[in-house]
Amino acid sequence: MPPELKKKLKKVLAGRSSVDMGQVRFLNLGRVRERAGGDWDRLREKIYEVGHHFIEKRLDGDDAVIRCRGGFMIIFAALDGEAAQATVDGISQELERFFLGDSDLGPLEILAEARSVTTEELLEIVARDQDESARPSGTGDAEAGGHEPGRTPPWTPDRRLERAGETGAAWVEAPRPGPRPVYTPRPRAIYTESEGVWDDIVFKPCWDGRKSALLHNICVARRVVKGFAYYGRDTLMGADDRTLHRKLDESVARAAQRGFQKAYAQGGACAIIVPVHYDTIATLSQRMRYFAILQSVPEPMRRFFFLRVDGVPDGAPLGQMQELFRSMKHFGAYVLTQLPFGASDLKRFDGCGIGIFGTEVPARMNETGPDEAQLMAMADWVASACLLKAETYFTQTAGIEVLQAGLSAGVRYFSGPLIAPEMALPEPARPLSLAEILDAWQRRDTLQV
Numbered sequence: 001m002p003p004e005l006k007k008k009l010k011k012v013l014a015g016r017s018s019v020d021m022g023q024v025r026f027l028n029l030g031r032v033r034e035r036a037g038g039d040w041d042r043l044r045e046k047i048y049e050v051g052h053h054f055i056e057k058r059l060d061g062d063d064a065v066i067r068c069r070g071g072f073m074i075i076f077a078a079l080d081g082e083a084a085q086a087t088v089d090g091i092s093q094e095l096e097r098f099f100l101g102d103s104d105l106g107p108l109e110i111l112a113e114a115r116s117v118t119t120e121e122l123l124e125i126v127a128r129d130q131d132e133s134a135r136p137s138g139t140g141d142a143e144a145g146g147h148e149p150g151r152t153p154p155w156t157p158d159r160r161l162e163r164a165g166e167t168g169a170a171w172v173e174a175p176r177p178g179p180r181p182v183y184t185p186r187p188r189a190i191y192t193e194s195e196g197v198w199d200d201i202v203f204k205p206c207w208d209g210r211k212s213a214l215l216h217n218i219c220v221a222r223r224v225v226k227g228f229a230y231y232g233r234d235t236l237m238g239a240d241d242r243t244l245h246r247k248l249d250e251s252v253a254r255a256a257q258r259g260f261q262k263a264y265a266q267g268g269a270c271a272i273i274v275p276v277h278y279d280t281i282a283t284l285s286q287r288m289r290y291f292a293i294l295q296s297v298p299e300p301m302r303r304f305f306f307l308r309v310d311g312v313p314d315g316a317p318l319g320q321m322q323e324l325f326r327s328m329k330h331f332g333a334y335v336l337t338q339l340p341f342g343a344s345d346l347k348r349f350d351g352c353g354i355g356i357f358g359t360e361v362p363a364r365m366n367e368t369g370p371d372e373a374q375l376m377a378m379a380d381w382v383a384s385a386c387l388l389k390a391e392t393y394f395t396q397t398a399g400i401e402v403l404q405a406g407l408s409a410g411v412r413y414f415s416g417p418l419i420a421p422e423m424a425l426p427e428p429a430r431p432l433s434l435a436e437i438l439d440a441w442q443r444r445d446t447l448q449v
Contacts, residue, residue, distance in 0.1 A: 008064045009126075012077045013119050020081070020116050021125075022074035022088035024055065024095070027109040029070070036104065043104055053238030054095050058087065058363045061342050066126060075122065076114075078371070079364075084114035087364060097228045098237070186229060187424045189222065190262075191255040197244065198223045198235035201255040205420040205427065206273065206393065209407050212433045216306065217426035218273040218395065218415055219256040221248055231396075232275060233310065242279055246286070249276045253293045259426045260297075260304060268428030273306045273336065278313065281324060294331040308336040308358070318348065325352040338395070341365075344380035346388055357385045358393040361402050361416065369401030378409040386410075400441055407434075 013019060026047060033040045048067060055065050055072055062077035076084050092112035099105040117125070189200030198221035206216035223235035230237075236244055256274045263270045281287040297305060307328045312321070328335050334355035341359045349357075359381070365374055385392045393413030394406050403418060418441060420432075 008062070009066075009075065012062065012064055012075050013122070016119060018116050018118050019122055020076045020079060020084045020114060021122060022076065022084060022091075022114040023071065023112065024051065024074070024088060024091055025071040025111045026051075027111060028107040031107040032105060035107070039104075047099075047105065047108070049239075050098065050237045051095060053234075054098070055091055057234070058091055060362065060364065061340070073125065074114075078373075080116065083368065085112075086367070088112035088114045090363075090367075094228060098225050100225070186222075186224065187422060190424050191251075191258065193221075193251060196221075196247070196251065197237075197239070198248065201252055202422040202424060203259060203272070203426040204231075204395075204415045204422045206413050206415040207419045207432060207437070208413055209434070210412050213429055213431050214420060214427070215429045216271045216273050216413070216415075217259075217423070218275070218308075219252050219259065219426070220275065220422075221252060222422070233277070245277045246280045246290075249280045249290065250293060252276075253290070256305070257293075257297060260301070263426050263428065264301075269304055270426040270428045271304050271306060271333070272426050273308050274332070275308045275310050275338070278309050278311045278316070278324075281309070281328075282320070287324070287327065291327075291331065297331070302331055303333045305332040306334045306336055306356075307332040308338055310338045312337055312339065316348075318351070321349065322351050322353075325349075325354060329353060336393075341374075342377045342381075344377055344384050346381075346384040346390075349388060354388065354390055356391045356393055356413065357381070358395060358413075361394050361396045361398070363396075366396070366399040366402055369399060370405045375405055375409070378405060378411065382410040400438065403437070 029044075029047075032043060032047075036043045051072055052065060052067065055074060059065065059074065060077060063079075064075040064077075066073045066075070074088065076087075079087060089112050092110040096108070096110045099108040099110075187202070189202050191201040193200060200222050201219060202222050203217040203219055205214045206218055207213070208215045220232045221235045223230045233245070233248070236248065253274055253276070256272045260270060260272055276290065279286075281290050294305075294307075309325070309328075325335050325337075335353060336356040336358060337349070337354050338358040338360070341362050343359070346357060362374075370378065382392050391412045392410070393415070394402065394411055395415050397403055397406070397414045397416030397418045400418065403414060406414065419437060
């Protein structure tokens with residue numbers, strides 16, 4: 001087990017006699033293996049990489065995820081009961097939708113369950129079922145449906161305990177999830193990628209709560225799998241291939257310029273936020289290649305472009321960051337950066353000239369509203385940004401409680417399905433009051449009842 005996972009697990013269990021944990025189990029791995037033949041090792045790693053990415057994106061920072069033979073275990077730091085079950089159900093449904101869109105992984109099904117266990121039971125399960133990923137390929141085919149001789153298979157009841165009338169620490173079969181929700185149609189994009197991992201590129205309107213207006217458009221890649229949409233780097237499903245990230249950044253930069261030109265030709269200038277990964281511009285040679293794309297924007301028009309840096313590593317040297325962010329100022333009105341939710345210590349960006357700090361709203365927070373710890377994290381984050389004379393923003397804002405809490409904490413900008421749907425082209429600035437956002441949300445909520 002990695003040291004950081006041990007540390008997180010120790011923190012979750014500190015002073016607790018019981019904890020809620022979740023099971024996400026892959027079914028029909030054997031069928032996938034038979035169809036894959038010699039490509040099985042690659043597909044198996046893809047399954048687990050995608051699974052880990054989906055789960056981490058939908059958990060709080062203190063929750064722990066452990067890869068196991070046949071799936072994953074989730075140890076919740078705060079959730080219990082129905083909330084924990086709802087979380088694992090949501091993860092399983094989204095994973096299944098994604099796998100259905102891949103012909104190689106179509107047979108996969110997902111089962112999910114959450115339940116409370118004592119800390120002793122938890123440690124027993126972890127010790128028994130943690131994934132032995134270092135095992136040579138082809139040995140101990142637990143992942144493909146078999147198990148090691150003389151050992152109870154993972155995720156199944158221990159028959160010896162059943163005969164003794166005890167439940168033990170083993171998992172039981174989870175019920176199938178209920179009907180999937182119906183998703184509303186999304187606008188057809190103009191900028192498509194025939195050979196890209198993502199499908200197309202769209203624009204997400206961004207609301208300024210202080211000026212009560214839609215002022216900016218975030219240019220992002222989009223990928224739709226069985227009616228469910230993924231945006232930005234989520235379209236890569238956790239892939240860390242540098243070439244792929246750079247290709248995505250270059251495609252988004254070109255689409256942002258073309259979108260601006262179309263909108264400007266129709267008589268309406270619009271501000272566009274252009275995301276780029278830190279690794280894409282970390283070195284001078286990489287930066288020059290990316291800047292060659294930005295260079296084509298005439299200088300008088302650059303005031304309409306806001307450059308956003310994603311994926312800034314925790315240990316990035318201050319000198320490197322200062323050089324990088326300052327060099328970007330020539331190509332846009334503001335330089336932004338997007339960090340994980342809860343990253344409130346922004347002193348490491350001192351002297352970088354960042355005008356706006358952003359974060360993505362955790363999926364669970366959209367569903368249940370922010371808890372006390374998350375409210376404190378928002379306040380600390382906004383205060384830390386103010387010390388650097390910077391503003392803050394939320395992306396993926398879907399819950400009204402999140403919007404209200406963000407406004408109360410001092411967050412200025414918001415984007416996401418609660419604010420406005422994505423667009424095929426960026427739109428010029430227009431007034432939009434908080435009352436109009438609330439009215440639209442209430443109408444949608446009434447229609448869904």
